Amino acid sequence: MNNTDIFPQIKIERPLYQKDQLREQLRYEDTKKNLLSHCCGEKLRFKRIITKAVPSIRWLGNYDWKGDATSDLIAGITCAIMHIPQGMAYALLGNVPPVVGIYMAVFPVLVYVIFGTSRHNSMGTFSIACLMTGKAVLEHSDPAYFKDLDVLEASSNTTDVSTGYTPIQVATTVTFVAAVVQLAMYFLRLGAASALLSDMLVNAFTAGAAVQVVSTQIKDLLGISLPRYKGYFALVYTVIDIIKNLEKANHVAILISVIAILILCINNEILKPIVAKRTSIPIPIELVAVVSGTLISQYFFLSENYGIKAIGDIPTGLPEPALPPLSLFKDVFLDGTATAIVSYVTSLSLAMMWAQKVDYEVDANQELLAMGASNIVGSLFSCMPVCASLSRSMIQLVVGGKTQLVSIIASVILVGILLWLGPFFEPLPRCVLASVIVVSLKGMLMQVKDIKKFWKLSKLDAAVWIMTFFTVVLVGMDVGLLVGVAMSLISIFIFSFKPYTCLLGSVPHTDLYLDITKYKGAKEIDGMKLFHYSGGLNFATKNIFRDELYKLVDLNPQKEHINRKKLEATQKKLENSTKTFNEKKLVKLSGKINMTLKCVIMDFSSLSYIDPSGVSMLQNVIESFRKLNVSFYIAGCSDRVYDTMVKCDLVGNGSEAIKIFPSIHDAVECVSFILGIHSAVEDGISRIT
Template identity: 50%
Template sequence: MSDDSEKTPLIFCDDGMEDDHIQSRATLRVQRPVYQTEELNEVTTYEYRQPNIATALKNKCGSFKPKECFQNAVPILKWLPNYKFKQNIMGDIFSGITVATMHIPQGMAYAFLGNLPPIVGIYMAFFPVLVYFIFGTSRHVSMGTFAVVCLMTGKTVSQYSADEDVVNATAVISHHYTPIQVATTVTFTVAIIQMIMYIFRLGIITTLLSETLVNAFTCASALHVVVSQLKDLLGLTLPRRKGIFSLVNTLYDVCSVVSQGNVAAIIISAIFVVIMVINNEVLKPLLAKKTKIPVPIELVAVAIGTAISYGMNLKENYGVNIVGYIPTGLPNPDVPIFSLIPSIIVDSFIITMVSYTITMSMALIVAQKDHYEVDSNQELLALSFSNCFGSFFSCMPITASLSRTMIQQAVGGVTQIASVVSCFILLFVLLWIGPLFENLPKCVLASIIIVALKSMILQFLSLKKYWNLSKWDGLVWIVTFFTTTIVSIDYGLLAGIIVSLLSIFIQGQKCYTCLLGVLPSTDLYLDIERYKGIQELSGIKIFHYSGSLNFASRSAFKSLLFKKTGFEPDVLYAKRNEEMELNQYSTSSEEVDLVSECIILDFTALTYVDPSGVETLRSLLDSYLSINVTMYICGCSGPVFETFKRCDRYQKNNNKFMIFPTVHDAVLYSQAVTNTKSK
């Protein structure tokens, strides 16, 4: 069968088909020899690829270009010289002004989530953003505060910091770290982790956080944020809850003292929530039809709330809590507490994962709209430098904000020059305007946070979509959401990752398999359970396997093969011996056909095979040959075929795999061998 002149011609012809829908289709007619894969490789001069680390490193180093590498590390050197000033500057200016008006209320509000003074939120919109302007690759993301990340940082701050008047300090906080010191140390640690990820090109690690997991996690975290703001919304004084079940305990505390709420704070909160909801749901869509610039309702709320508080003296007359002292000027640079890093490394790693995943998600969304590329690893470098710089100036870890990013793009922002414009406006707030907000009621900031998180809380409705698309995705969502909500944010993220990996592993073990039959007069082999017009070939079982074949999946592969084909070598061997014994006492000359003559393994969808998988196939080959059954392999990809050949070099067994390029080649070869034997 190795001589090309003796190979069976391969002819496909569908002239006999009379269906009206396919009469107009051209008839396919192909004639070529039947090939084994190795023979086809010789004809086509196949180039074998041997894994060689030294060659790969040599090629990588040979392509190194210092100038290009430096420009990639500092993207501003690429895009700023090509900036179209006349076309883009006005859009960037208006966008920067609009985003700055959002930074002020959001920064002040989200700083409270981190258990820090409100001015910290303005610092975060100034110092790190200037660094991201130089090193970032996204043109539109608005860096600064983000509710979930600020809340996670606040959890660590509350755990390791102590106020000046703390008397019963535990061993953990015996050094009396201030909240600012803990927060800046977290930011510095996050910067270190991001730099390590950049050096080792570990941006791909965030793929562990799937869309389903992030959706559930952010939704549950938003609930944590809402519950944390209940005390300010209702004007209550509550103990600070830490550790697991903090949300449940906080709700219990709120319910216990809700009757003691401050009536003035409750009325103010209700009024501002209603006004902002009406603006977002009614006025904003109407104005969007006439102008791209939205009403800065949060800034308006801050201004009105401050004016009312100052005019009515809410703190003295009604006991409403206000923001209090806001310093002017830029903060003095301070070094993080390096001795605290080992204690907060785990929390910082979780914050890094969440922050980077959310930032990249925002960056990719806006980049897709404007058709440009975002470098995931360069973003790690940009975030690392930004957080490192910010950690010396009282900043928490920065993250991209969805609302600010969408506004920055919608208003007409084209590049990160919009962020620089925003920074200059915020500089005036830091130097002169900040103290004007000292009388701002905290319940107004809490109202801003609650309304801003509406879309994140409504993500709960997406559970139905994920459940309908995939039960595994639905399970990941449910576990992540409820563990994050009931237990804690850290355990919720960990539980979500574990369930996600478990789902991948289990689904990887449940590979798609089927038996194939042939569509008459064609070379098309299809699933016999799904296609009713398919015929099984006499004496041949064609087993299709989709997935990987390795040490972890080899047992499942054998079980599926035996179940689908019905031929398990040990069982058939015992059955054959039993039949042979019966035939010795039988007067009939007929022999019972116990097994199929040939099993063909269709590996067109085999993604990977390791030496353990090859050894499993070799064991099957030997077992089938012992009961007079041939086993062929077909449809291997180049890397899979090369793995078979490498394993063959170390195998002393004379039984070699017969590998064909297509199922049809293997079928025709098997039929030719059968016909030869019958003669």
């Protein structure tokens, strides 16, 4: 059935407009408002401002205590247990006492719960942020304070110069600097930079980060001791050391790891789907594994009899609040800034992934406020800069956590552990914890298979994925993110240099104008060239625009001007010559001249942006066409583009000012009337007057 049988023919009757006439008649007004009027507007009421700045008010008010509380409770208990060994281990990377890692899971996390928008980010210690902080601690702390701490390679990285600062003081100053930087980014609204983190980039980063995390757990799965490598290519060195030390593997640790992994996999792949059909309460298998491992290790003396590594001593007590020494602010500013950016990008990339999986939104700018406020409080309670942990966040999601109430529960439990129950978990085998982490990363590791889909969709995007993934795996997470963002920018830059251009033709008896190379029913109008340009027109693309224009309209004004001068000279020579002149040469010169083109109409309906360089180029092109008596018009440009043209004096009231029309149909009808060209649409639609 034809569309004409369904829809009636529409007759369009309205005045013909130019852009300035349309603005004047319809009372165009710039809708930009100053800050005062914006804040005083009805839309930004006090309640809305508060709920936006403190998202916890909104989700706590709508919290499903019957449906979600049990899942959050189980997830909170499991994450609390995860915080203990991870916090202690990553604190050593920061060259501070192990208990600092536990502090980081309490004080700053409670602040993040209030201001954060991610429901599943488990904030606290993270290897990269702790390593970057540890570098500053080694450089600026007094070497005397390292004598009683378990700091790897401290003697080779510190000097004998006494600074008078403790490792805690340096670490908290770095945290304070990171907080200041993140809060400054929040007030400058730099959270929009998260747009650079495409789904492709986040997918590659998280898959590579999962490989990194698994590599750090292999030594615990095998029960071997390896040096901890700081900096880049850590995974490469770790794999080499694992291969060298395979003969030293603890067979009992391997057996425990295999049993734990099998039980966890059977639960996740078989039991979990069955239980999910009967009840919404998941089996807390990770919690069961941790508690069971602790009890078995304690009563069977696995550490003493079989050399099984346990998580070790957990000290008790809470830190006293203290201001960081601001005299160190200048010395650690670069370290704090770098740590702030890396921790924010890492946390945001994870938050975006969880939000995509569970279908909710994350406010990139609000995350800056949440992390900045968290680090301000953390700097008062002996904490390093906080960051989301890939493994803990994944477990929080897998176990069934729904909201940041998980973090509150985990923090309360950790306070109790710090005060009373710490020694109970000291016998927990590291291989059990490593098994839980590795199994929880299965889904993230399987993202590697997505490369086939990405390759089919776009070779360039697939290249971004591959480079990001392998850089994260082989070099480091921070460098991987930098490479991914850089390649994403390069891909955008490349696409911006490939604007879509074509010539439009009129669909007979309509006001539609379509690409003549794709729509065979669209016909060109005699004497006119309708040039369509899609993209931005700036200093970088102006030459591409000009070349595409000359190519499609089949007229280069410079060459045309030269050919016309040659033709005039030849004709004059022929008139004054008494000899027989070679007429073939005259015919050849005449063939190079385009005498049929009378008008060029630029369809700028898809022009997203134009800068002064683009306007200047456009002005030169228009002048060059006018010298050949070819009229030049613009149609369909946005108000943003039009305003730029006005500011650059391309549009004005003089006789030489270019005419701009609100639609291409207005331009075609006007030019047809002025030049006396028969319009392909005038037979089907009444002439617009």
